[in-house]
Amino acid sequence: MTATISKIIWLAFGLAWFVLRLRPRRRSRATPVRYSARGVREFVLLAASLMGLGIVPAVYVATHFPRFADYPEIPVLSYLGTAAGVACLWLFHRTHSDLGHNWSVSLDLRERHTLVTTGVYGSVRHPMYSAFWLMALAQVLLLPNWVAGPAGLVGFGILFFGRVAREEEMMIAAFGEEYRAYMRRTARVVPWLY
Numbered sequence: 001m002t003a004t005i006s007k008i009i010w011l012a013f014g015l016a017w018f019v020l021r022l023r024p025r026r027r028s029r030a031t032p033v034r035y036s037a038r039g040v041r042e043f044v045l046l047a048a049s050l051m052g053l054g055i056v057p058a059v060y061v062a063t064h065f066p067r068f069a070d071y072p073e074i075p076v077l078s079y080l081g082t083a084a085g086v087a088c089l090w091l092f093h094r095t096h097s098d099l100g101h102n103w104s105v106s107l108d109l110r111e112r113h114t115l116v117t118t119g120v121y122g123s124v125r126h127p128m129y130s131a132f133w134l135m136a137l138a139q140v141l142l143l144p145n146w147v148a149g150p151a152g153l154v155g156f157g158i159l160f161f162g163r164v165a166r167e168e169e170m171m172i173a174a175f176g177e178e179y180r181a182y183m184r185r186t187a188r189v190v191p192w193l194y
């Protein structure tokens with residue numbers, strides 16, 4: 001596989017990701033929010049993630065900047081990256097189906113919010129973040145550049161570690177013992193591990 005093909009695959013994953021979000025975005029706009037933990041902090045976290053998973057790699061794919069940080073493409077890594085991207089898109093789609101109208105791009109509780117604990121939410125409580133980690137992994141494996149490749153891990157890492165505990169606190173405040181029990185029987189992002 002050549003570096004150009006790897007870049008095209010990364011672009012196709014980005015496009016598929018965008019398309020998969022069209023319907024959930026429309027549906028979430030139609031469902032009123034009853035509580036929101038949005039604020040400057042959430043804005044900064046979302047910007048970091050967008051920068052690392054979107055803007056930095058997109059600039060690299062479009063302009064080849066920063067060229068000085070290139071390294072030779074290693075085909076086996078590109079194949080692994082493609083597999084990670086496919087797994088990510090499958091999981092991303094499943095999480096949106098399972099969350100339904102409860103989904104938000106930030107920390108919100110919606111009208112008639114229900115606690116989802118089945119489907120891909122049966123073994124981990126943040127499977128959408130698992131999908132984001134898979135996309136960040138796909139990016140580092142597909143883009144042979146020391147800046148554009150790891151940017152997704154850094155950007156999404158900032159969002160994940162800056163948000164996940166607050167999200168769980170918000171869910172405990174909303175669902176109490178039901179969420180605590182759910183936490184006891186699930187992992188955060190990797191089944192049985194973390």
Ligand code: SAH
Nearest residue numbers: 102104106107108114115116126127128129
């Ligand atoms: N952290 C989850 C969801 C990300 S979307 C995941 O990675 O899969 C963020 C929104 O999902 C938050 O606003 C929160 O209200 C909602 N949410 C998180 N976990 C949920 C669950 N188990 N059931 C219903 N809504 C949930």
